[in-house]
Amino acid sequence: MIGIGENITVLQDTFGKVFNEGTEFQRDGSQFDQLFQEGDTFQVGNLEVRVLHTPGHTPACMVHVMGDTTFVGDTIFMPDFGTARVDFPGGSAETLYQSIQKLFMLPDDTRVFVGHDYKAPGRGEYAWETTIGAQKELNKHVGAGASEAAFVEMRTKRDAELAMPLLIVPSLQVNMRAGKMPKAEDNGTTYLKVPVDAL
Numbered sequence: 001m002i003g004i005g006e007n008i009t010v011l012q013d014t015f016g017k018v019f020n021e022g023t024e025f026q027r028d029g030s031q032f033d034q035l036f037q038e039g040d041t042f043q044v045g046n047l048e049v050r051v052l053h054t055p056g057h058t059p060a061c062m063v064h065v066m067g068d069t070t071f072v073g074d075t076i077f078m079p080d081f082g083t084a085r086v087d088f089p090g091g092s093a094e095t096l097y098q099s100i101q102k103l104f105m106l107p108d109d110t111r112v113f114v115g116h117d118y119k120a121p122g123r124g125e126y127a128w129e130t131t132i133g134a135q136k137e138l139n140k141h142v143g144a145g146a147s148e149a150a151f152v153e154m155r156t157k158r159d160a161e162l163a164m165p166l167l168i169v170p171s172l173q174v175n176m177r178a179g180k181m182p183k184a185e186d187n188g189t190t191y192l193k194v195p196v197d198a199l
Helices: 008-018 094-101 132-138 148-159 168-175
Strands: 003-006 035-036 043-044 047-053 060-064 068-071 111-114 127-131
Touching: 008 168, 047 094, 094 148, 111 132, 127 132
Parallel strands: 003 035, 068 111
Antiparallel strands: 043 047, 047 060, 060 068, 111 127
C-alpha cells in the first residue's frame, strides 16, 4: 500500500501545471492507495500508526506516530541542523512553526526518526534518531522556546538564499505519481521534463 497526505492533490495541481501535464494526469490523488487525514490510523503488522498533518514544508506533509516513536519526514531534522525549508509552492514558515509545536506536544521521550540528514557543520557522521525532548531544547531553529516571529524571520531570510535542490525537478514528476514514471509519449520514450523558466 502507498499512502500520502490528502493534500497531495494541491501539489499535483500545482506541478501538473508546471510540467504541462494536460488532462491525462489525474490531480485527485488516485495514484495512491490511501489519502490520509489528520487523526487517521492504520496498521503496520500489530502496530497502530496515527497520522498527524504537519504542513509548512509542503501542504501534504505528514508525521506518523507509532507508540513511542515518530517518523517526521522533512518537518524537522536533527537538532543541530534545524528545520525544513518553506520556499516550495504551498510552503509557509508560520504553518511549519505551528506544525512543529504540534509535535512538541508529544511526550519528551518520544523517539524521532528524521527523513534524511545533511550532517550539520562540525558533525562528521550521519544521524537519524533524536527525541522530542532534545528537539524542544536543542533544535537550532525552534528549540529553547524560539518564538514564531523569530522563526519566520530566520526561515524566510535563509530560504531566500538557498539554491533549488539538485534533483527536485525529476523527483517531483515521479513523486506526484506515487513513484511511477510519466507515461511514454507517442514515440515510446518516457521523458522527464525540465521547465526552463517556470521554477
